[in-house]
Amino acid sequence: MDKDAFYRKLKACRECASLFNHEPRPVFLGSSRAPIMQISQAPSKTVHETGYPFNDASGEKLRREWYRISDAAFYNPENFYITSVGKCFPGKNNRGGDKKPPKICAELWLEGELDYVENALYLIVGKAATDHFFPRLSFVDLVMNDQTIRGKPAFVLPHPSPLNVKWFKDHPEFFEKRLPVIRRHIHGALNSKS
Ligand code: SF4
Numbered sequence: 001m002d003k004d005a006f007y008r009k010l011k012a013c014r015e016c017a018s019l020f021n022h023e024p025r026p027v028f029l030g031s032s033r034a035p036i037m038q039i040s041q042a043p044s045k046t047v048h049e050t051g052y053p054f055n056d057a058s059g060e061k062l063r064r065e066w067y068r069i070s071d072a073a074f075y076n077p078e079n080f081y082i083t084s085v086g087k088c089f090p091g092k093n094n095r096g097g098d099k100k101p102p103k104i105c106a107e108l109w110l111e112g113e114l115d116y117v118e119n120a121l122y123l124i125v126g127k128a129a130t131d132h133f134f135p136r137l138s139f140v141d142l143v144m145n146d147q148t149i150r151g152k153p154a155f156v157l158p159h160p161s162p163l164n165v166k167w168f169k170d171h172p173e174f175f176e177k178r179l180p181v182i183r184r185h186i187h188g189a190l191n192s193k194s
Contacts, residue, residue: 001112003032003116006112006116010026010028010087010109010112011026013026013087013108013109015102015104015105015108016088016090016102016104016105019090019102020088020089020090020091021091022048022089022091024088025043025048025051025088025089026087026088027043027047027048027051027052027053027084027087027088027089028053028081028082028083028084028087028113029052029053029075029077029080029081029082029083030077030079030080030081030082030083030117031077031078031081032081032116032117032118033078033118034077034078034079034080034081034117034119035079035119035120035121035189035190035192036079036080036081036119036120036121036122036123036186036189036190037080037081037083037113037114037117037119037121037122037123038080038081038082038083038122038123038125039083039084039085039110039122039123039124039125039129039133040053040054040082040083040084040085040124040125040126040128040129040159041084041085041086041098041100041101041125041126041127041128041129041159042084042085042086042087042088042089042090042098042100042101042128043084043086043087043088043089044056044058044089044098045089045092045098047059047089048088048089052075053082053083053084054074054082057161057162058159058160058161058162059160061160061162062125062160065160066157066160066179066182066183067183067186068183068187069186069187069190073190079190081113081117081119083110083113084101084129085101085105085106085110085128085129085132086100086101086102086105086106086128087105087109088101088105090102097163100128101128106132110132114149114150119152120152120153120189120192121152121153121154121155121185121186121189122149122152122153122154122155123154123155123157123182123186124147124149124154124155124156124157125157125158125159125160126157126158126159126161127139127158127159130142130156133147133149133154134147134156139156139158140171142156143156143157143158143171143174143178144173144174144177144178153185155182155185157182158171158174
């Protein structure tokens with residue numbers, strides 16, 4: 001399948017319609033030329049409603065506090081290709097969090113995106129996306145050490161959701177030691193492009 005046909009089919013995907021209480025809306029953003037490919041879990045309800053990835057409290061923390069880049073830089077499709085292992089909001093579980101993304105989504109779409117995007121580095125955000133690429137490995141070890149995907153540098157981050165506050169408290173080393181390294185690579189990839 002050529003790239004245009006692939007993305008037409010992805011945008012029109014309704015594979016999980018019977019699993020959701022809402023109409024599926026695949027959310028992803030970016031150019032296949034973007035130097036950074038960010039892969040997370042699945043859109044939140046806010047993202048589902050707006051169609052903009054990370055357009056919520058988690059996204060503000062990620063862009064402004066963690067990456068330290070402007071909204072314009074983050075949403076510039078020539079900078080970031082933003083996607084997730086589940087492209088549609090999966091609905092809420094009975095504990096108030098979001099349900100896990102349907103596994104079928106990554107099986108249907110993620111490999112194709114990895115084929116088409118010519119990024120220089122990967123940012124893997126949150127445990128669900130991390131488990132897809134690095135199953136059964138220690139999440140903390142993955143966060144604290146350099147990884148590779150398809151021979152390219154990959155950095156694993158916890159999800160910036162406020163629900164993750166305990167992980168943040170338990171792992172101050174992420175903020176003190178690891179985040180500055182990840183941030184340097186992000187800025188380096190963006191600067192090397194221009
Ligand atoms: S979650 Fe993925 S597979 Fe399911 S409807 Fe959305 S795009 Fe299609």
